[in-house]
Amino acid sequence: MPSIAGAGGGRLFSVNGAAAYWGSSRRRLLLLQRPLFSSLAGGGTGDDVTPHLPVVIVGAGPVGLVLSFLLTKFGIKCVVLEKNVEFTRHPRAHFINNRTMEIFRKLDGLAGDIERSQPPVDLWRKFVYCTSLSGSILDFDKIISPISVAHFSQHKLVDLLLKKLDGIGFQTCLPGDIGSSTQDLVLENKILMGHECSSVQLTDKGILIGASFNEAGRMQERKIHCGLLLGADGARSTVRELAGIHMKGQRDLQKLVSVHFRSKDLGKYLSRERPGMLFFIFNPGAIGVLVAHDLEHGEFVLQIPFYPPQQMFEDFSTKICEEIIVKLVGWEPSDVQVLDIKPWVMHAEVAEKYIGCDNRIILVGDAAHRFPPAGGFGMNTGVQDAHNLAWKLCLLQNGVASPSILQTYESERRPVAIFNTELSVENFKAAMSIPAALGLDPTVANSVHQVINSSLGSVIPRNLQKSVLEGLFSIGRAQVSDYILNEKNPLGSLRLARLRSILDEGKSLQLQFPAEDLGFRYELGELVAEDCAETTYEAEKQKHSKRSREYIPSAKAGSRLPHMLMRALSTSNEGVFSTLDLVNGDKPEFALIIAPLKVSYELARAMLKIADELKLPTKICVIWPQGSVDAKVKGSRSELAPWTNYVDVEEVPRAPVNSWWEMCQITSKSVILVRPDEHIAWRTESDRVTDADSEVRRVFSEVLCLTSRIQ
Numbered sequence: 001m002p003s004i005a006g007a008g009g010g011r012l013f014s015v016n017g018a019a020a021y022w023g024s025s026r027r028r029l030l031l032l033q034r035p036l037f038s039s040l041a042g043g044g045t046g047d048d049v050t051p052h053l054p055v056v057i058v059g060a061g062p063v064g065l066v067l068s069f070l071l072t073k074f075g076i077k078c079v080v081l082e083k084n085v086e087f088t089r090h091p092r093a094h095f096i097n098n099r100t101m102e103i104f105r106k107l108d109g110l111a112g113d114i115e116r117s118q119p120p121v122d123l124w125r126k127f128v129y130c131t132s133l134s135g136s137i138l139d140f141d142k143i144i145s146p147i148s149v150a151h152f153s154q155h156k157l158v159d160l161l162l163k164k165l166d167g168i169g170f171q172t173c174l175p176g177d178i179g180s181s182t183q184d185l186v187l188e189n190k191i192l193m194g195h196e197c198s199s200v201q202l203t204d205k206g207i208l209i210g211a212s213f214n215e216a217g218r219m220q221e222r223k224i225h226c227g228l229l230l231g232a233d234g235a236r237s238t239v240r241e242l243a244g245i246h247m248k249g250q251r252d253l254q255k256l257v258s259v260h261f262r263s264k265d266l267g268k269y270l271s272r273e274r275p276g277m278l279f280f281i282f283n284p285g286a287i288g289v290l291v292a293h294d295l296e297h298g299e300f301v302l303q304i305p306f307y308p309p310q311q312m313f314e315d316f317s318t319k320i321c322e323e324i325i326v327k328l329v330g331w332e333p334s335d336v337q338v339l340d341i342k343p344w345v346m347h348a349e350v351a352e353k354y355i356g357c358d359n360r361i362i363l364v365g366d367a368a369h370r371f372p373p374a375g376g377f378g379m380n381t382g383v384q385d386a387h388n389l390a391w392k393l394c395l396l397q398n399g400v401a402s403p404s405i406l407q408t409y410e411s412e413r414r415p416v417a418i419f420n421t422e423l424s425v426e427n428f429k430a431a432m433s434i435p436a437a438l439g440l441d442p443t444v445a446n447s448v449h450q451v452i453n454s455s456l457g458s459v460i461p462r463n464l465q466k467s468v469l470e471g472l473f474s475i476g477r478a479q480v481s482d483y484i485l486n487e488k489n490p491l492g493s494l495r496l497a498r499l500r501s502i503l504d505e506g507k508s509l510q511l512q513f514p515a516e517d518l519g520f521r522y523e524l525g526e527l528v529a530e531d532c533a534e535t536t537y538e539a540e541k542q543k544h545s546k547r548s549r550e551y552i553p554s555a556k557a558g559s560r561l562p563h564m565l566m567r568a569l570s571t572s573n574e575g576v577f578s579t580l581d582l583v584n585g586d587k588p589e590f591a592l593i594i595a596p597l598k599v600s601y602e603l604a605r606a607m608l609k610i611a612d613e614l615k616l617p618t619k620i621c622v623i624w625p626q627g628s629v630d631a632k633v634k635g636s637r638s639e640l641a642p643w644t645n646y647v648d649v650e651e652v653p654r655a656p657v658n659s660w661w662e663m664c665q666i667t668s669k670s671v672i673l674v675r676p677d678e679h680i681a682w683r684t685e686s687d688r689v690t691d692a693d694s695e696v697r698r699v700f701s702e703v704l705c706l707t708s709r710i711q
Helices: 062-073 098-105 110-117 154-167 238-243 264-273 318-329 377-397 405-437 442-455 462-480 490-504 598-614 635-640 692-703
Strands: 003-006 020-022 029-031 052-058 078-082 127-129 171-173 190-193 196-202 207-215 218-231 247-262 278-283 286-294 299-305 337-351 361-363 565-568 576-578 590-594 618-624 646-651 670-674 680-685
Touching: 052 062, 062 078, 062 154, 062 377, 098 110, 098 377, 110 154, 196 218, 196 238, 218 238, 238 361, 247 318, 247 405, 264 286, 264 299, 278 318, 278 405, 278 462, 286 318, 299 318, 318 337, 337 405, 377 405, 405 442, 405 490, 442 462, 590 598, 598 618, 598 635, 598 670, 598 692, 635 646, 680 692
Parallel strands: 003 196, 052 078, 052 218, 078 190, 127 278, 171 190, 218 361, 590 618, 618 646
Antiparallel strands: 020 029, 196 207, 207 218, 247 299, 247 337, 278 286, 286 299, 565 576, 565 646, 590 670, 670 680
């Protein structure tokens, strides 16, 4: 059983653990203690033979792999523990939203690999209901983002991530590949398959992890000492359990069986007759949701609701699943091959906290939140968790930021998870409005199940209960028979009219949420509270209303940097790129965006000077109006001298917007500090700043969570 213990009163940080101050005469940052990870970065000390690593990641799903890639790229040594001995081929998540694809653009071209490998868009851009081809059509116009959403199965994404990790020196190892080695140099940059985190113990130097594994039929345990343990081990997280962190929300919304199967016959038929991503199938024989992961190759996952204890997972044999597939298809494909059958439970929960055990354990991804799949928020939210956390750990390791920067991960990401949980539940209910309109109200099915459990559960045998339940469900499914569900039947005609109304009004399941995917804003965290006089967008409250899904670009602190195409000036490169590309993807670097105004240049010089003293990578991005001439552009060189870490870019606006500043609903007097994760840390108007040096020091004190004000 997993266990946790404390030892030596070890703490991650003391109150003054990495406090910093500025000497007014020397004007340079002094660290009162070595960086967080320094004592754990180079192996054990003395007679201690336990490997020491800065970070251990538990879980080699997409979130854990993205974390390991980012940390390694940022220079943080880590190892990944994965309890399974091989990666699952069972497709799970499959929808990658705009924001996640934006992140993947900077993971050594991962987004491009996905776009080239995903099924053709025309084969998956629809939802299909058995009575109608109406459904949500996804928007692929690249106006609000430099890249479109994608439909790409999770197991294929894992394959691509493993290739990216291999390219930066990561290796995937089985227990026998590394034996009983206790050298940290042997373990770093490794994915240790078949290793389950079974115990954690707090020490004076960090956290001691017990990783159990089976080698040659014998269970053994490997000890690893680390500074931080990152739990990315999924919805049933062992790390969360070890940390004693509880989930809050709605449990057991629905129990389902997930059937992974192949049928090229079915794939060809649907490609020709009814191309789509999701198929909601309701007929008198069965009910299910079919996810077409790849129509060209005939790869599907069928989700079937079931109701224990009358119906048990064990009842769903390969033969039974094949019979259900035939019922739902309506004809018998000749080549159905069931590959895997798994049970799962739908929850809507968020961890009560993301950080535990004296700040040594951090939860990421599904370990921190469990959503209904409606809307595809699960994996996307997890990848964005990793993106938010990685650069903060880098600044912490480099001694630039205060240890309290870790708390900003929770204060920023947990509210997003809570909002996405509520949105997923809302979207799940919207999806259920379709069967309800057809006379198959899921709440009635749940009520029938509860009545049987409460009234018959202790009286009659399970098999008889099962017969009663399935008999009642069979009567319910008869509501979608051709006899009832047709225009000539008054009841059927009424239900079909209700169905059309739901679809026409857009009240059914949605998969794209631009306002939430791109427009979410951190309100508390590693940012400076908004200090501009005017409101950047009046529709912020409307943005989060249940009916508004329109993305409104915003330059408010905490928002994602709005996208517009730009062109580099004073270079021979004529290509265009996104404003998001002004932020470096290879290292944690801040970017200050200004217009070519004298007061803004003054603030930029102060920013570069103080960032240099802090050893904080920062560059200036000067956005010029379209059609600016080289003679004017060369002015940046003299205005920013002696600093050279700047770039001049020209707007490439798209009608009806005339400029990037106008699109963001701000003036060109604004200056915007953008964090390494492309979220805005601070915004002000340059002519409102009376003392540039003092203002920049104040901003960096808040953004870097320094315990003492920079002077």
